[in-house]
Amino acid sequence: MLALALALPATVPARxxxxxxxxxxxxxxxxxxxGLPAAACPNVTAAYALVMTEDGEVLFSRDGLAQTHIASITKVMTAIVALDAGVALDSTVTVSQEAAQVGESSANLWAGDTLTLEAAVTGLMVSSGNDAAIAIADTLGEAMKTDEGQTANEAFVAAMNAKAAELGMTExxxxxxxxxxxxxxxxxxxxxxxxxxxxCAYAMKNETFRSIVAKESAQITVKRADGKPVVIDLESTDKLLGTxxxxxxxxxxxxxAAGNSFAGACDRGDGxxxxxxxxxxxxxxxxEDAKALFDWVYNNRVSYALAHSPATxxxxxxxxxxxxLVAQVSHQAWPGRTVAATFADPKAAVEVFAPEGNVSQEIVANELTGAVAAGDxxxxxxxxxxxxxxASQNLVACEDAPAPSIFEGVAIWWNRLWGNDEPAPTVIVNETPLIYSKSPSREDQKSIAAIAAGIDDEPAPAASESGEDGSAADGSNQ
Structure with a gap:
């Protein structure tokens, strides 16, 4: 990696x-x-990083199993336990003195406030309210206690850890x-x-949770201890929303202890x-780290064209x-004759994730001994x-190729007895361009990806008749 870095032009931006x-x-x-070049990999500054599909496939990981503090990302599990508790969203959550005085990031709740569970989860997730977190745990934890000596908060945290175990969160x-x-x-x-x-993948399956965390801003209504309703404006701490x-x-x-952390979700309609x-x-x-991971995945989902021939x-x-022109397939019955072939679907493509490696092809020609019709x-x-x-594709003939007549067949057979008039070899014309090269240049990688996708400004030459043309800084826990 050091040698690669030293080889880079001085004009490459620092990041x-x-x-x-x-x-x-x-x-x-x-x-x-x-053996991937640095240009082919996501560059992130975080100590620990990971990007995963909704199906649980981990595409990239940096110390993904290393234990560390996660600060307010903890609140995702608080929301999960609250929404999975079977309690109605309009049920009442009460804000205790401890909740109101917890400090740091807040939903601006006061001791004695009451609000709906949905409003409390909104304050929890949108503005990262520590007050909302304790209010939820104190309220819902009462029904979760397993012994007299356990507090509601302790019971709620025990439910959080039980859910983590259920989800396979072993660390x-x-x-x-x-x-x-x-x-x-x-x-x-x-x-x-x-x-x-x-x-996060589990939480985002819940429609209520998903709608709340997608909000750039929100309003919740709380009832103060004196019975008066108050509307509280909330702003999301997620700067990717809307941008x-x-x-x-x-x-x-x-x-x-945790440093600046973020768990982000992104959906462009393909998962x-x-x-x-x-x-x-x-x-x-x-x-920026989260965007770099998302960009890396989206940029590496390549629609790879199967037909890459220098000839048509x-x-x-x-x-x-x-x-x-994919191949010139040998016609065994004739001396030196081939049949031009293409794919059944010449425009076929397959989506690949580029870092999994370059694409290779295996083309197997049928033994042609009789008449061939275009389309066979x-x-x-x-x-x-x-x-x-x-991916797989049938090769189909682009032209008719009649079988030899009886007399032609006998003449060919006789000549072959003496080592003459041998069949032409099958020639594979189609190519499989690289998705990744060893080049350290990002521009080179983009160019290669464009070629793989079939984006080529150069017109392909026509085939010859003989078929011989080719092969947060304030200390809060937001």
């Missing part, structure tokens, strides 16, 4: 390769083992419902990027992604239209990324 580590994992394999321990880790709240607590992703395409939640976090960054060096850096041919099976299947092409089959 271009800000922090790419050989031990970072892409689909479970380290960057170093994959997680919660000690309170808000994530503060100083003073009276300085107890053993931890989680990891992988567990946070699992937690980054597809951003839809979920939670920020900051304490001195939700979760980007987890823990321990970023600044408030802005956590959002007129296909009688498609009314004389020009199509990519004359072979099969299989495409692989790594060892996985990702």
């Amino acid at each position: 271009a390769f800000a922090d790419v580590r050989g031990a970072d994992e892409i689909l479970g394999v380290t960057v170093e083992a994959r 997680t321990l919660f000690a309170n419902p808000h994530g503060l880790d100083i003073g009276q709240y300085d107890n053993e607590m931890y989680s990891c990027a992988r567990d946070v992703a699992l937690m 980054y395409e597809g951003a839809c939640g979920v939670k920020t976090g900051y304490t001195e 939700m992604l979760f980007a987890i960054v823990l321990g970023s060096p600044s408030e802005d850096a956590r959002f 041919v007129a296909s009688a099976a498609q009314g004389g239209a020009e199509v990519p 299947v004359v072979g099969m092409a299989n495409f692989y990324q790594g060892n996985e089959l990702i």
